[in-house]
Amino acid sequence: MTISSTPLADPAPPPWSPVLLFSLCLSMLLSALGSSLGNVALPALAQAWRAPFALVQWVALGYLLTLTALSVSVGRLSDSLGRRRLLLAGIAVFSIGSALCAAAPSLPMLIAARALQGLGAACMMALSMAGVSDWAPAGRAGRAMGWLGSLSAVGSTLGPSLGGGLIAWSGWPAMFWLSAALGALTWLLSWRTLPADRPRHGPAAPFDGQGALWLALALVCYALAGAAGFTLSGLAWLAAMLLATAGLVWRQGRAPAPLIPLPLLRHPALRAGLLGSLLVSTVMMATLVVGPFYLTFALGLTPGKLGLAVALGPLASAPAGRLVDRFGAPRVAGGGLCGLALGVTLLALLPLSSGLAGYLLPIVSMTVSYALFQTANNTAVMQCAAPQQRGVLAGLLNVSRNLGLTSGAALMGALFAWGVGNSDMAHAGPEAVAAGMRLTFAVAVLMVGLAGWRSMMGRWPDAGSQTPANTR
Numbered sequence: 001m002t003i004s005s006t007p008l009a010d011p012a013p014p015p016w017s018p019v020l021l022f023s024l025c026l027s028m029l030l031s032a033l034g035s036s037l038g039n040v041a042l043p044a045l046a047q048a049w050r051a052p053f054a055l056v057q058w059v060a061l062g063y064l065l066t067l068t069a070l071s072v073s074v075g076r077l078s079d080s081l082g083r084r085r086l087l088l089a090g091i092a093v094f095s096i097g098s099a100l101c102a103a104a105p106s107l108p109m110l111i112a113a114r115a116l117q118g119l120g121a122a123c124m125m126a127l128s129m130a131g132v133s134d135w136a137p138a139g140r141a142g143r144a145m146g147w148l149g150s151l152s153a154v155g156s157t158l159g160p161s162l163g164g165g166l167i168a169w170s171g172w173p174a175m176f177w178l179s180a181a182l183g184a185l186t187w188l189l190s191w192r193t194l195p196a197d198r199p200r201h202g203p204a205a206p207f208d209g210q211g212a213l214w215l216a217l218a219l220v221c222y223a224l225a226g227a228a229g230f231t232l233s234g235l236a237w238l239a240a241m242l243l244a245t246a247g248l249v250w251r252q253g254r255a256p257a258p259l260i261p262l263p264l265l266r267h268p269a270l271r272a273g274l275l276g277s278l279l280v281s282t283v284m285m286a287t288l289v290v291g292p293f294y295l296t297f298a299l300g301l302t303p304g305k306l307g308l309a310v311a312l313g314p315l316a317s318a319p320a321g322r323l324v325d326r327f328g329a330p331r332v333a334g335g336g337l338c339g340l341a342l343g344v345t346l347l348a349l350l351p352l353s354s355g356l357a358g359y360l361l362p363i364v365s366m367t368v369s370y371a372l373f374q375t376a377n378n379t380a381v382m383q384c385a386a387p388q389q390r391g392v393l394a395g396l397l398n399v400s401r402n403l404g405l406t407s408g409a410a411l412m413g414a415l416f417a418w419g420v421g422n423s424d425m426a427h428a429g430p431e432a433v434a435a436g437m438r439l440t441f442a443v444a445v446l447m448v449g450l451a452g453w454r455s456m457m458g459r460w461p462d463a464g465s466q467t468p469a470n471t472r
Contacts (some may be wrong), residue, residue, distance in 0.1 A: 016135055020193045021144055024128040026186040027091060029151040030179065031067070031121035031128075034094070036159020037175045038063055038114060044172045049107045062111045065223055066118030067125065068402040069216035074119075075126040075395030076259050077207060079388050082197025083131050088190055090123020095183030102176035117179075122398075125152075129394040133382040135195055142324025142332075145382075146375040211251045211259035218244035222403065226410030260392060270393070272454040273381035276333075277374070277400040278407070279451040283344060283444045284370050285408025287363060290416045290440050298433040299356055324376050329383075333376035337452045339369025344448055347441035352434040416440045 038060050046056045078086045097117030104110035128148055136144040166174040221241035228234030252258040265271060295301045324332045343366035350358055382393055419436030420428050428436075 016137055016140070017193070019189070020135065020195075021132075021147060023186065023189045023193050024131055024144075025147050025151040026182070026189065027087065027124040027128045028148045029155045030091075030094065030182055030186060031125040032152045032155025033159050033162075033182075034063060034098075034117055034121050034179060035060070035067075036156050037163040037179065041163060041167065041172045041175060044167050045107070045110070048172065051107050055107065058111045059107075059114055061223070062114040063118040063121070064402065064406075065220050066115045067122045068223065068399060068406075069219045070119055070122040070212075071126045071398040071402075072215055072259060072392060072395035073212040074123045075130060075391035075393070076212075078123075078127050078130060078391035080207065083127050083134060083391070084194045084197045086123055087127040087131065087194065088187060090120045090127065091183055091187040091190060092120070093117075094120025094124060095180050095187060096120075098176045098180035098183055102173040102180065120183075122395075125398050126391065126394040129378065129382065129397065130390045131194070133390050133394075134387060140325060141382075142329070142375060142379045143322050145379045146322065146324065146371070149371060149375050149378070206257050208251070208255045208257055208259040211248060211255055214244055214248035214251055215259060218248055219399065219403070223406050226406045260396070261389070264389065264392075268457065270381055272457060273377050274396055274400045275454050276337075276377055276451040277381075277397060278404040279447045280337075280340065280370060280373055280377075281401045281404025282408040282412065283340065283447050284366065285405045286412035286416075286440055286444055287366065289409050289413045290437050291359075291363070293416070294359065294433055294437045295356075297428065298352060298430040298437070299359070300430075301356070323372065324379050329376040329380035333373050333380065333455060334452075336369045336371070336373030336376060337448060337455060339365050340373065341445065341448045341452065343369065344441045344444040348438050348445055350434070350438065352430055412440055412443070415443060 042056050042059060045051070045059060049056075074086065074090065094117055097113050097115075097120055100113035101110055101117060104113055129145070132141060132144045132148060163175050166172075166178065218241050221237050221244055225234045225237035225241060228237055248260075249262075252260055252262050343362040346362035346365070347359075350362070378397055381397055382390055416436045416439070419439035420432050421436075
């Protein structure tokens with residue numbers, strides 16, 4: 001069920017080396033750092049320009065919205081234009097955007113530069129994943145995907161502490177100068193190591209600009225609905241998202257070269273993988289939103305101990321890739337979902353008397369299991385199409401992950417606040433905060449169960465197996 005009208009030639013496999021993997025990992029690390037560094041800078045930016053939070057938050061939203069809205073589009077373009085040239089262009093755009101952020105003379109200019117940074121990050125995140133699927137040997141694809149996941153987690157976890165140190169040392173522009181310097185280093189390394197784009201027969205398929213516009217509009221409306229929460233404006237944005245989604249589906253059924261080939265979405269493993277990524281990312285984001293409140297207001301941790309507790313587990317994703325290569329994606333993903341189910345169940349039943357140890361045990365189970373699931377899921381999903389469609393799939397994976405993060409921050413955060421019963425967490429009392437956390441993760445148990453059911457129904461292929469999506 002191959003969709004592309006521009007089949008690739010079949011040359012010898014490109015050379016694979018640790019340096020090539022390192023360059024792809026750096027791209028993933030920088031795109032994750034771009035988000036977490038921007039978030040930690042918000043208080044300093046509000047003080048520097050004496051701006052309200054409603055305006056300053058667009059420094060974070062501008063990056064995340066651009067990254068989410070354009071991931072599929074840049075992936076689709078890479079399927080036509082080639083991975084190397086578009087990834088190098090993305091790294092360059094990210095580096096230039098970082099330098100413009102550091103030198104921004106006003107807050108609106110900074111927000112615009114962050115959007116440019118997000119465009120580069122969309123290329124880096126989607127095409128690093130697609131590049132691993134294209135260039136890694138069959139027996140090492142899972143391990144390489146694990147390293148990408150590990151560096152993404154490190155970037156998200158390292159950002160707050162690194163950004164806080166840079167702001168204290170030299171002010172907020174130092175964060176963006178560092179991103180620009182690392183981006184330039186990543187570009188040079190990638191330019192020397194990325195394999196040349198493979199030759200093509202015939203002209204490239206036309207780009208579906210209307211489809212890209214409908215998709216971007218739907219994703220932006222969904223993110224704004226999540227940010228607005230359970231309010232009238234949130235419902236209005238949600239309605240706009242549904243209308244834009246209908247427009248996207250209408251366009252994809254009529255476009256000569258659709259942005260998202262609808263027949264590809266009929267693949268059960270792909271549907272299960274995308275839904276699983278969304279649900280599991282929602283659950284994990286809930287730990288990052290709810291966890292700090294529980295640790296601070298229920299257990300009374302100091303900021304230093306809080307940072308150490310929140311940072312547990314991100315490095316566990318590197319060994320996950322070796323397990324995928326050895327045991328296959330279905331078994332590893334199933335084990336990851338079982339570990340997640342155990343962790344969220346323990347949190348849903350957690351008594352306040354269990355203290356910090358009682359909280360950390362399920363969190364470690366969840367972070368390790370998340371690494372197992374994401375690595376196996378990403379590896380399996382990237383096998384669901386021919387090579388000329390992997391850019392689209394990588395973009396869809398990033399969209400599902402980012403939508404899950406948005407849902408976890410907005411919906412699960414709102415559920416937690418409702419369960420606490422007091423918007424002022426400092427005066428809610430430890431038992432009320434613990435009750436809110438238990439309610440949140442009781443719902444998370446249902447989400448993990450749904451992800452597991454869809455995974456079993458999706459019948460994931462083992463590594464290297466032939467799937468209906470790449471059968472001619």
